Amino acid sequence: MEEPEKQGICTEIVFTQFFKKNFYSLRNYLYFKFGSDNLADDIAQDAFIKLWQHCAEVRFPKSFLYRVANNASLNELAYQKVELKYRDSKPNDTTDYASPEYLMEETEFRDKFDKAIASLTQAQRTALLLNRIEGKKYREIAEMLGISQKAVEKRIHGALLSMREQIDHFR
Amino acid sequence: MDNYKDDTFLARWLDQSLSAAELQQLERSPEYPTLLRMKQNFEKLQSPRTADDAILAHVIAHEKIAPVKVIPFYRKTWIAAAAMIVVLLGIGFYLLQPTRHAAGNGEMYAFSLPDQSQVLLNAGSQASFKSWDWSSNREVSLQGEAYFKVAKGQKFTVETNLGSVTVLGTQFNVKARDNRFEVTCYEGKVSVASATTQQIILPGQRIVINESDRILATTKAIAPEWTRYELLFENASFTAVLAELERQYDVSIDSALQTQQLFSGSIPGNDLDAALKIIAVTYHLDLKQSGNTISLNPLP
Numbered sequence: 001m002e003e004p005e006k007q008g009i010c011t012e013i014v015f016t017q018f019f020k021k022n023f024y025s026l027r028n029y030l031y032f033k034f035g036s037d038n039l040a041d042d043i044a045q046d047a048f049i050k051l052w053q054h055c056a057e058v059r060f061p062k063s064f065l066y067r068v069a070n071n072a073s074l075n076e077l078a079y080q081k082v083e084l085k086y087r088d089s090k091p092n093d094t095t096d097y098a099s100p101e102y103l104m105e106e107t108e109f110r111d112k113f114d115k116a117i118a119s120l121t122q123a124q125r126t127a128l129l130l131n132r133i134e135g136k137k138y139r140e141i142a143e144m145l146g147i148s149q150k151a152v153e154k155r156i157h158g159a160l161l162s163m164r165e166q167i168d169h170f171r
Numbered sequence: 172m173d174n175y176k177d178d179t180f181l182a183r184w185l186d187q188s189l190s191a192a193e194l195q196q197l198e199r200s201p202e203y204p205t206l207l208r209m210k211q212n213f214e215k216l217q218s219p220r221t222a223d224d225a226i227l228a229h230v231i232a233h234e235k236i237a238p239v240k241v242i243p244f245y246r247k248t249w250i251a252a253a254a255m256i257v258v259l260l261g262i263g264f265y266l267l268q269p270t271r272h273a274a275g276n277g278e279m280y281a282f283s284l285p286d287q288s289q290v291l292l293n294a295g296s297q298a299s300f301k302s303w304d305w306s307s308n309r310e311v312s313l314q315g316e317a318y319f320k321v322a323k324g325q326k327f328t329v330e331t332n333l334g335s336v337t338v339l340g341t342q343f344n345v346k347a348r349d350n351r352f353e354v355t356c357y358e359g360k361v362s363v364a365s366a367t368t369q370q371i372i373l374p375g376q377r378i379v380i381n382e383s384d385r386i387l388a389t390t391k392a393i394a395p396e397w398t399r400y401e402l403l404f405e406n407a408s409f410t411a412v413l414a415e416l417e418r419q420y421d422v423s424i425d426s427a428l429q430t431q432q433l434f435s436g437s438i439p440g441n442d443l444d445a446a447l448k449i450i451a452v453t454y455h456l457d458l459k460q461s462g463n464t465i466s467l468n469p470l471p
Contacts, residue, residue: 010235016231023223023226024218037219049233052233053236129216132185153179154178156181157175158178160209161181168205
C-alpha cells in the first residue's frame with residue numbers, strides 16, 4: 001500500500017490524485033455493501049471530508065479512509081437489501097448475430113444471475129463484487145475489510161457456490 | 172452438497188491459481204458450465220460511477236481542521252535511545268558523584284554519614300564522601316575543620332590536603348588550614364599521617380603538624396571548643412587567628428601588622444566585639460570597624 005508523503009496529502013494536487021485513485025473503490029465497496037447509491041456516496045464523501053480536514057494528522061490515508069467508512073457503516077443500521085444496479089448501459093455486443101432464442105435464454109440467465117447476487121450475504125457480495133467489478137485483488141480486499149486474505153477467499157468461494165446452486169436450482 | 176476440495180477452491184479458480192489437475196477435475200464436474208457462464212457474466216458488469224469531480228470539489232471546499240499539535244519529543248527511535256543513554260549516564264554520574272556538604276563563613280553545619288556517624292563542619296569548611304560506596308569505603312575528604320563522631324565499624328578515614336586521619340570508631344577533630352594540620356582525639360584511638368610523619372594519638376591529646384615541626388599537646392575538653400563557640404588557639408600565628416575570626420564571623424579583617432608573636436588562648440566564637448578587643452589588646456592594635464570590614468593597625 002503506497003502512501004503519499006505525510007504532509008503531501010494536505011496539498012490539493014496530492015489529495016486530488018489520491019481521491020481519483022481511491023474514491024470509486026471506497027464508494028463502490030460501500031455500494032456493494034449496502035446496495036444504495038445515495039448511502040454509498042454519502043459515506044464515501046464524508047470519509048474523504050474527514051481525511052481532508054485531518055490530513056495533517058493522518059499517517060495512513062487509505063487505512064484511515066476505510067476505517068472512517070466502516071465506522072460510519074456501523075451506524076447505518078437502517079439499510080435494506082436493494083437490488084444492485086451494476087449493469088452497463090452499452091448495447092449487448094451479441095445482439096447482431098445472436099438468434100432470438102439465444103437472446104431470450106441469455107436474458108433469462110441474467111435475471112437469475114442478478115437475483116443470485118442479490119441473495120448473497122452482505123459479506124459475500126462485498127468481497128465478490130470488489131473482485132469481479134472493481135478488479136481488486138484478494139489481498140487488497142482483505143486490507144479494505146480488515147480481515148485475512150484466506151477469509152476473503154472463503155467468502156468468494158461461498159458466494160460462487162451459493163450462486164451456482166441458485167441458478168441451477170431455478171433452471 | 173459441497174464436493175470441492177477446500178473452502179477456497181472456487182476463489183482460486185476465479186483467480187486462476189488452480190493447478191492443471193485441479194482445473195481439469197473442475198471442468199469435468201456437472202456444475203462447471205454454470206460456473207463458467209457466471210464468470211463470463213461478471214465480465215459484463217460495470218462498476219457504478221458517479222460524478223466524482225463535484226464530490227471532490229465539495230470535499231476540498233471544507234476547511235482543514237488544524238491538528239492539535241502534539242509534537243513528539245522524540246520522533247525517532249535512535250534519538251530516544253540516545254536520549255535514554257544520556258539520561259542514564261546522567262543518573263549514573265549523579266549517583267557516583269560524591270555527596271558534598273559545606274559550611275560558609277559565619278556558620279556551622281552538621282550532617283550525618285550513611286552509617287549515622289556525625290560530622291560538624293566549622294565555619295568555612297567543606298566535606299565530601301561517596302555515599303554509594305560508603306559501607307566498604309568510609310572515607311571523607313575534608314577542607315577546613317570538622318568534628319567527627321564516628322560510629323563503630325570498619326576503618327574510617329578523613330583525607331585532607333595536609334594528611335589523613337584513620338580511626339576505628341571514635342570522636343575527634345580535624346583542622347587543616349593553610350599549612351597547619353591539627354588533630355584532636357576525644358575518644359578512642361586516632362592514627363594521623365602526614366607527608367612527613369605518622370603518629371597515634373589518644374584521648375585528650377592533640378597533634379599539631381606544620382611545615383617545620385610537630386607539637387603534641389593535651390586537652391581536657393570532651394569536644395572541640397569551637398562547637399561551644401569558643402575559639403581556642405595554641406601557638407597560632409597572628410594571620411591564622413585573623414583568618415579564623417574571618418571565617419567564624421564572616422567578616423573581612425585588614426591588618427598592617429607584621430609579627431611572629433604567636434597567640435595562645437581562647438576567644439569567644441559568638442561575640443565579635445569581645446573577640447576583636449582581645450586581639451587588639453594582646454597585639455596593641457587600633458580597632459576600627461565599619462560594617463563587615465575591620466581594620467586592626469598598630470597604635471601610633
